[in-house]
Every structure is written in structure tokens, then in C-alpha cells.
Amino acid sequence: MRSKNKEQKKENVLSNLKKGQCARVYKMVLDEDIKRRLQDIGLTEGTTVECVQKSPGGDPTAYLIRGAVMALRTEDASKVHIKK
Helix, strand or coil, X not given: CHHHHHHHHHHCEXXXXXXXXXXXEEEECCCHXXXXXXXXXXXXXXXXXXXXXXXXXXXXXXXXXXXXXXXXXXXXXXXXXXXX
């Protein structure tokens, strides 16, 4: 049962969006300095984000955030919780 819960949590983070998918940010579990940097570029709770491009190696990924395309590392995107 624990593995199912882990899978559900894993599916609900920004890094698992596929190209073309959109979701709304509902929680950011990041170090304060990284969280502040992302907030400064417009990534805040309630923001709608679209995955626009995955790099061939998988890292980083480009997201459309408030009309601008931003590249985020998987390490950071995996700490941004979303609702589809």
C-alpha cells in the first residue's frame, strides 16, 4: 500500500508533466532561496503551468509560466506539487 501512495505523490509533481500537459501549482516544498527565485519569475501557488519541452537527456525541462518559457531542473520541479 505504501508503494501506491508513493506513486500517487510522484505523479503529482511538476517534473512528471508530459509535453503539452497543464497543471496548477498548489504547494512548493523548496529551500527558501530557490522558492524565492521561482516566485520572482512568477511560479507561485495557484499558477497554471504548461510543459512545453523536455530535453533529450531529461533535464532541464521548459515550462510556460505566466506567458514566459522557463527551464527548470528536475530536482527543483520535483518539489513543486501540482493538481491537473
